[in-house]
Amino acid sequence: MRIEDVYIWDINAKWLGISPLQLMENAGSGVARVIEERFGRGLKIAVFSGTGNNGGDGFVAARHLSFENEVTLFLVGDEAKIRSEEAKRNWEILGGLEFMEIKVLEDSSHVRSLDLSGFDVIVDALLGAGTKGEPREPIRSAIEKINEYAGKAKIVSVDLPSGYPSKVRVKADFAVTFQWDKEEYEGFERVVVKIGYPRELYHLVGPGEAKFALRKKGQHKGQNGKLLVVGGSGDYFGAPYLASKAASYLVDLVYLAMPEYSARRISDPDLILRPVEGDNFTPEHVEGLIELAGKVDAVVIGPGLGLRGETKTFVREFIKRCEKPLVIDADGLKAVAEDLSVLRGKKFVLTPHAGEFRVLFGLSPEGSLREKAELAMEKAKEIGGVILLKGPYDIISNGKTWKYNKTGNRGMTTGGTGDVLAGIVGALLALGNEPLRAASVGAFLNGLAGDMVKEELGENFTALEVAKKVPHAAKWVEEF
Ligand SMILES: NC(=O)C1=CN([C@@H]2O[C@H](COP(=O)(O)OP(=O)(O)OC[C@H]3O[C@@H](n4cnc5c(N)ncnc54)[C@H](O)[C@@H]3O)[C@@H](O)[C@H]2O)[C@@H](O)CC1
Ligand SMILES: [K+]
Structure with missing residues (x-):
């Protein structure tokens, strides 16, 4: 687990x-349980808390330990700086307890004059994962004070030795870290305790990854993604x-390339139209579109292309030569189904529903969520890309892991919501996201936009309404 994943899990847990x-x-x-299991009860324990959530964990540990031990809590810093609601709440609880000694150490002179002899265990909850740079006063003095007792008292750090990764850090016997060992942590012993995340979180897509996926990259026009959409035919x-x-x-x-016949129907100042000659895409268009693809960050190909032989050949030729990440949807899927080898070496997302999945792989996804997910994962591995299998729960796999998405509703069986989804996934690819994340978050946002439309209109709506709710869904994610 990386620290970024922990933030994602937190947000999804809240959801x-x-x-x-x-x-x-x-x-x-x-933390309290590990201490009592290792060292027994009836001990004299000092808990050092900072004003962040690491300190908040310390407040809770102190309360649990106080039941059968003699606990002194040292708050290092200004009480008014206890930041989060949950840390404040736990601090207030301590204020009402008679059987715990509490001392507030606002500056380093208070810290330096402390005598900790006689304590069996020192709990270090000064700084955790929110540490920025070298420890500052008075925390720094508290770290030095605790270290004077290394070897004399047992020192247990909450999450990580305070100060880490700086060299000025608590010399802990071990740290109690939460739910998983983090890949970034090294150079100290760790005991992992679970804190109540359900298994769900390994697979469920939520606002956590959406927040990361939607982060803007730059301040200048064009730095936040350029997308090419290739689709349309005769009347579509x-x-x-x-x-x-x-x-x-x-x-x-967004560049929209479509046959001129259907391009004539569109006038939308938000899009850059790139009409191509004729009623349908043919292999003659490959050259020009590859050139256009050179200007963008990702490509969506498929919506409304139709199923003419020459168009399907066009799709395969284009994919073979395209070097940008691709979303392949709708009729594009039927074109690649005839020769999956065109996908070799490409970065791509396929967005089939169950019927298209069968056309692609000759098998229908059936059974439980897990069974369907395992089939999608097997096929994603075979083709070396990401599959987003659309359904009541969308399933997304890159062949190594799988995710599922619960947003969305029955109203979304209306025509065109799949096209909206392909566009969102393409946009997320263009923003620089890996295909698994782009596909997962795309499914989440599309469903969320659909749920927002349903809130207003009930279950009878059209795909254009879903598309127009995309910015609202993104705003919801940002504010969550
Ligand atoms: N899901 C989670 O995120 C959970 C987090 N928990 C705890 O929350 C901790 C993270 O909490 P926070 O994000 O509040 O961060 P921290 O508690 O690590 O520290 C942030 C506080 O320290 C100050 N600070 C930062 N760098 C400093 C430095 N170099 N010198 C002096 N002061 C400094 C900041 O101004 C801030 O007040 C974790 O380590 C863990 O202990 C747990 O409560 C369990 C759940
Ligand atoms: K700590």
């Missing part, structure tokens, strides 16, 4: 209704339009 207060309770009680212009429209809310530029 599932697991509060930060619950997590803090489990963290602090886990709605599908590529919907994909482009949805994407246009998320990236700086």
